[in-house]
Amino acid sequence: MLDGWKRRSLADLLEFRNGMNFTQASQGARVKIIGVGDFKDKEVLNDFSETPSITLNGKLNPDDLLKNDDLLFVRSNGNKALIGRCVLVSGITEPISFSGFTIRGRVKSDEINHSFASKLVRSPLFKEHLHRMGGGSSINNLSQDTLSEFCFSLPPLPEQRKIAEILRTWDEAIEKLEALRAAKLRRITSVRQRLFEAAFASHNRLQRARDIFEPVSERARPDLPLLAVMQDIGIVRRDELDRRVAMPDGDTSSYKVVRPGDFVISLRSFEGGLEYSTITGLVSPAYTVLRPTTEVVGDYYRHFFKSRSFIGRLDKLIFGIRDGKQIAFRDFGDMPIPAPPVSEQKAQTGALGCLEADLALENVRIEALTRQKRGLMQKLLTGEWRVNVEAD
Template structure:
């Protein structure tokens, strides 16, 4: 049902598509034209150049790419005001009598465009100008568009500020890890460097097998070692017996194919992992959180990279490669104290990430109400407010 005063129409009938303003240049050309004006692709700023084709408010929606199917988690549109450029892989939407760029930006931000897409090879899709023109859009009066956009912009700013806070908190945590665990900053601060021992004296490889009844675990750089059943992404499940899979106990660490880039992964779960992984268990008393943080530190990843230099991408790092590394092994009291400080920093980041998740969910719910007219706005001269 179309709200009173609104119009159900198409992009072609209501919006100004200005693809003549696009500026298609390749990476090499952009590098020779380095400057201050943003150069947009379909999903973000690719670089900055010394030239601009656009000097007005505009929205961008992709013409081709593999991002269209990620509309629930990734924005399909971009918005900008000022001097800029857009490449030929995106459509440019300018202001029109009926539709503002900001309204277009919010309307299609998380909208499923699949019905208007054509295939362009495996995993790639194309939104032609004709397909774009045929997309349906609900249009309120221009002043109502602007007020709704202002409300949503307030949420955008809050989300942006919280994202920046999280980025800064992560930088502070990395700096704290460096100052607590690396030799050079400890010396500069007049602290005693941490006692070190060979990894082989602290950890041993666990190769226990024949535990078919246990749950399968996945080893992921972004989330660690987690049950496969908990993932919302596609994972390859083994065919046949898992008797050859390795046992992982809670508190174990796992060396993955990408450990030389992202460190070792920690498991809070008991289960099975592929025999391609190396499972590490402690042979001496340790504080698990101490090594959980250390195995993700720049100090450890740098030492590991040196130890495995020459190993090509795709080859598993072996226990022998790991065993000769010099690892910190301070007293358990010092391990506990360092862990406490790093866990506190981690806890702050987790809390902020949860706040960000809730803020994004609230914004999505608000968009669903405001962009469909289920909640209308009233706008007296000095006030803009959402009205139930």
């Protein structure tokens, strides 16, 4: 054991409480309830302006309220990647409680600093613990026992504070880059909107979607790799994904072939729902594969199908798309969409491509800093690298 470090478990240092499943009433006291939807991909949750409030049926136990410096964990969620995610609660000035899909952790020992604790439960060490508790796969449901059984070496308080301070500098640098990335993404969205609204305004350049694209059902190619259709990253090979995706059992000869330049209508169409392919492979027969019937610039329509100009018009055409309704080709095919000359498609795609390349650089910087921080956490939280607290 390192000098001054002690072997501890979270059960020694924190007390846990599951959130409540509240019953609403027509009148009575109102209170804000933090749910999984309020978790941000940041360490500290201190903005409750958009946190929903409900009128409670009955009185609220004071112990069901959050306090500053509490830790809040995602206990259960349809997205397994979120289970175990933790935020440090800060800046509370009004009654706020937490939902039944979360677990509150509250420091009960003066041996641990709350900021250090929040770093610890967001570290690779903690994620490895969850991985083991899940039997080598994503954990299905976080329990108080799983949290309590996490064991680690705890440094003295001065080292804890210094470690938390060092890691906070990385967090601040990453947050600045994320803000810059968000600004550049808004710029792309704005440019897309201007370009495609102008295209819609040129009525003589609009064509029905069915005159530009047609559904295809090329099959009987089980030798091709399986593809995943993802709204956040597009169309990729399933075997290259770093997330769990259900794989088919048995024969795939009925699966549809997707080729470079094709579009696939996503089964859950929240954001436009048409994904562009740059690779060859197979998708489930449930998908609709679209192929251009005339010369087009694929990237032009890739941008168009992600634009608010297209999504807004599609929303009006297909009621309920935000609830995950699949787009039928008969509905999509009736839509008038821009069809400018190919030379114009290339010019506009070039402009949008430059903005995308600039955005991609921010992603690279963020990923690099995140990797550095992850490696630094591993070194500092295990004591492999010690910090100098005497100089402070």
